[in-house]
Amino acid sequence: MGRANAGKTTILQRVCNTTDQPEIFDGKGNKVRHHVKLHGAHVKLLQRGYHNIEDELVFKSSPRFVFHDSCGFEAGSEAEFDEMKKFVTDQAKVTKLEGRIHAIWYCIPLNESHRMVMAAERKFFNECDSGHVPVIVLLTKADTLNLDAVQELMRRGLTVDDAMKEAPEVEKQLQNGCLEKIKGWLNELKFPPRSYLMLTGMEQESADCEELLKCTANALTEEGLQGLLISSQQANLGLCMEFALMK
Structure with missing residues (x-):
């Protein structure tokens, strides 16, 4: 979740170690035939409906991850917000593991430091009860503060x-x-996030997402879910070993 241009797609690509766009499926496993164009690190779809939160985004490089993307309610649409809220509260209560959402990443970009928390963030964390599903705030585009730092030093x-x-x-x-x-x-x-994580260097294709995965695993309340998350990172042997030793 998060406002437009918060770096959501880039994060998903880095976690899945790919530059490809995701395949999109409806909740029944049928492929949704959107027309896709990839501009830099951002996936843009020409057909309406991409931000249907019930759609499942899956990258071929990491098919064990299923993502959902919510967008639009930051523009002030009550209908978009209500749709997102219903999805989160309903899916958080699903008993079957494969039908449940397990964690929420809420992206807040720091390239607009004058409006880091806006009405959309306040509305979400005041009204959306995700139950046992942890919400992790990801502070994205933190690297853009380098220019602010240079300007501050020059003023000195x-x-x-x-x-x-x-x-x-x-x-x-x-x-x-x-x-x-x-x-x-x-x-x-009313419903504050479980944890916070600063993300830097995500624009680089070789960006390391280990801290993001650790933070997410630690936020999960069920040990089994921690194991599933870590085991999905088959290429990251060090991360798998670390969590195995912790347990």
Whole structure:
């Protein structure tokens, strides 16, 4: 979940170690024949209905992952929000493992630091009870704060070269500041997220998603689900071993 251009598709591609677009199926396993165009890291579909939250997104490189994408309610549509809310609350209660949603990633981009938490986020975390399904806030596009750090240092009197050298430390401070602000806002709401994670370097095809998978596994309340999530990462032997030793 998350507003448009929050980096959702990029994250899914990195987790599934691919640059391909996902195949889309309806809830009965039938392929949905949308027309797809891939622009950079973003999948854009020309036919309406792509953001039907009940549709299942599956990447050929990682067929064990099934994703659902909700989009549109940030634009103020009550119908879109109600549809998303019903899906989340209904699927969180499903008893069969394959029919249930197991975790929610809510993306908040930091490239718009002046409006990190808007009405859509407040509405979701005030009104949408996901039950035992953990909601993890992913702070995306955190790398864009590097420019803010350079500009801040130049305002302090540093040259461009010196500012660029000192920028990483200030960038980290800015990222932590954004994280604390978002935590302060969301933790006061009725249904706050289970955890938060800062994501950097996601634009790189070789981006490492290990921290995202660890954070998600740790947020899951059922040990069996943790095992399923980790075992789906067949190529990441180190991650599988780490969780095996923890148990």
